[in-house]
Amino acid sequence: NAGVTQTPKFQVLKTGQSMTLQCAQDMNHEYMSWYRQDPGMGLRLIHYSVGAGITDQGEVPNGYNVSRSTTEDFPLRLLSAAPSQTSVYFCASSFGGPGSNQPQHFGDGTRLSIL
């Protein structure tokens, strides 16, 4: 049972480069989300999706794009990497939206460094 799978686990980029962080879940969850975790800041929501074809912005969406073409996959794209985007990125999914009592299942995270 894979759960939520994030790739890569580690990545180093140069300023200005673009890349896609992959997230896949095999639990048929409708709700998926991306967070970033910075020291002393907790987790902050970047983008989320309530189902295939539907996405919305979270607290810190600037510099990131998402799409949800299938229920299983929710990739996060960095358009032009900046040092301020150095962070640990978590993908999460759940059966219901956050208003339900269903906990979010998290991937193991992607540690991203922008030089």
Added chain:
Amino acid sequence: AQKITQTQPGMFVQEKEAVTLDCTYDTSDPSYGLFWYKQPSSGEMIFLIYQGSYDQQNATEGRYSLNFQKARKSANLVISASQLGDSAMYFCAMSPNSGNTPLVFGKGTRLSVIA
């Protein structure tokens, strides 16, 4: 807007003792859910316990219990009989039950269990 406050950046507890991690929240929604997550040094996010705002009883899951005081808007996590493996970051989170308002996390409390 929702807000979670965890006022204890770090806590120490002796092994086998109980410890309470504080969480207060602010919301204007009448119905909401509260979650606690554990993040060990390995980095993954582990769901611990859930409390619904209209639940009649405080939630319990094994050694974890939630001291929910609705009038005070507090949802403190109590860990009984602490173990060395409980050393981790602990995050409180909440979301309203209406719509798809995303989960909001506190900044976390680092718990260290001492032998």
